[in-house]
Amino acid sequence: MLQENMIAALNEQVTMESTASHKYLAMACWAETQSLEGCASFMFRQSDEERMHMMKIINYLHDSGAEVKISELGTPETNFGNVIELFEEALKNEQAVSASIDRLVELAIKNRDYKTNQFLQWYVEEQHEEETSFMKLIDRMKLIGLDGQGLYMIDEMLAKFEPEEENA
Ligand SMILES: [Fe+2]
Numbered sequence: 001m002l003q004e005n006m007i008a009a010l011n012e013q014v015t016m017e018s019t020a021s022h023k024y025l026a027m028a029c030w031a032e033t034q035s036l037e038g039c040a041s042f043m044f045r046q047s048d049e050e051r052m053h054m055m056k057i058i059n060y061l062h063d064s065g066a067e068v069k070i071s072e073l074g075t076p077e078t079n080f081g082n083v084i085e086l087f088e089e090a091l092k093n094e095q096a097v098s099a100s101i102d103r104l105v106e107l108a109i110k111n112r113d114y115k116t117n118q119f120l121q122w123y124v125e126e127q128h129e130e131e132t133s134f135m136k137l138i139d140r141m142k143l144i145g146l147d148g149q150g151l152y153m154i155d156e157m158l159a160k161f162e163p164e165e166e167n168a
């Protein structure tokens with residue numbers, strides 16, 4: 001059995017992953033309006049991944065006999081200055097998610113809930129990988145620059161991007 005404060009905190013994380021999925025969906029749609037097909041497909045994939053993160057927690061709660069409460073989501077940002085600003089926004093979101101996962105781990109340890117702590121370790125690793133990916137992509141985008149053919153090259157790079165974890 002999970003403790004009540006852990007059930008509440010995991011439910012909040014469900015909302016957070018769902019919100020991330022929602023945000024990346026809006027980012028993908030913005031990219032479509034800019035004819036950035038590579039960026040759009042990257043963000044659609046990212047949105048699917050966040051939904052998978054959400055489902056993993058929902059399944060964990062159900063498997064533990066706990067109740068899942070699905071919350072309302074806000075309207076995500078739909079305007080971005082350019083593709084670099086969009087990725088900076090996404091990185092900020094990932095950093096907030098990482099901080100939230102860290103708080104969950106702290107709660108699990110405080111509760112002596114070693115099962116949930118072990119479950120959360122997958123997220124600790126995943127957040128590290130995602131932050132690294134986003135930071136690397138932003139660095140490369142800045143290196144390429146948005147002028148001339150830069151934007152086209154950035155979009156090609158995003159179309160081909162494979163997260164490192166999938167190669168492991
Ligand atoms: Fe996530």
Ligand SMILES: [Fe+2]
Binds near residue numbers: 130
């Ligand atoms: Fe993420």
